[in-house]
Amino acid sequence: MNTEQLMTLAVNKNGFVFDPENGISYTVNETGLFILQKLQSGVTKEEIIDFLTEEYEVTAKNAESDLDHFMAMLKALNLIEE
């Protein structure tokens, strides 16, 4: 997975995300912010699922499903590439 574009994002602790290259901004909820920060620190998908199951009351299966959905949105926004 190519996260080069994701690395350029300025992520505010309140969940406000600014893409300095395109001038587009996004907002993410607490979980989205958690995932974005993990992705920016180079954590793998499997590790993120572990973090999510530790941090939240969620099964690994549900966490993976939600993470896939979130990643699909990042991909649609050209923030990550497979």
Add this chain to the structure above:
Amino acid sequence: MLQLDDLQISIAVSGLKTGDNPQPGIPVIRSLRAAGFKGKIIGFVYDAMESGIYLEDIADEIYQMPYPSTGAESFLTRLGYINSRSKIDVIIPTLDSEIPLYIRLQKELQELGIHTFICTEKQFNLRDKSKLFQYFTSEDITVPKTVLLNSVAEINKAIQDIEFPVFIKGHLYEAYKANNIIEAQKYFLELQAKWGLPVILQELIEGDEFNVVILGDGKGNCLGMVPQRKLVITDKGKGFGGVVVNNPALEKFAQKVIKSLSWRGPCELEIIKDKEGAFHLLEINPRFPAWVRLAEGCGQNQPAATVLLALGNQIEELPPFKPGVLFIRHSEDIISNINLLGEISVNGELIRKQKKQEEIK
């Protein structure tokens, strides 16, 4: 940061209208003041209702100018009169329609001791909307397909090569998106009546639009460059909010444009990035844009640099801009006195700080 604190000169700036279609004069003046300029600001207006006339602490003196369409002679006569009343050292013209006059009058202005830092006639002509496609395509800079229309009937031929929706643009100002031939014909007739021929039909490219304010040194280099993406767009297509972006590929594209023209002076590039990530040049405006204060706000006071360049100073490249700096345009009512309107309407001039200046002398 550039400072103009010690500069005891007079700087004339045109385009003082704000409101829904703001001109760049007021932000240019504010940037000069922000650089510590304490000398005299002279405002050039074409209309007594230009709102900047009524702002206190903007222009010390205001003079009404003849419209550029009246010709160089009346323009120069008026400049000579103003210069005899109040010595002008530098003029920063900010309106497209007056730039050709200032270019043509360079020699006469020099004789009057008036300095400018603007593009050459050749540069001005090459960036003309009607020549942009032809010139830049040969320079390997992509421009949306463009056809010049001299009659409404020519739309039929043009759309054989360009699909709807398209832009229909006036020769100097205004652009409309036309979704079909009926709309294209309607906008053609409107723009023809307003701005004359040719009317321009241009391919519409979907994507992200960026605007870049640049100060070129006339040798192919950019002394300053600030790119922004519009965040708030009015129904007239005017950007009333924007954010500074950091996009190296966009900057490289803009530099290529400036190098190709060896652009001298201020300009604004309108660029679109298509869905495949390729950049296309939409327009080059030969003056500062109305959002030029964003350049000052993110570390590049380009109007202040222009004054120094006009005076013949060598300046270094302006410092890097700060991405993420935002501007939001705000309009408010100015409360003034009808006497000011009377003064500018009857006398064609308004001397606001004469007493203060006399006291200083």
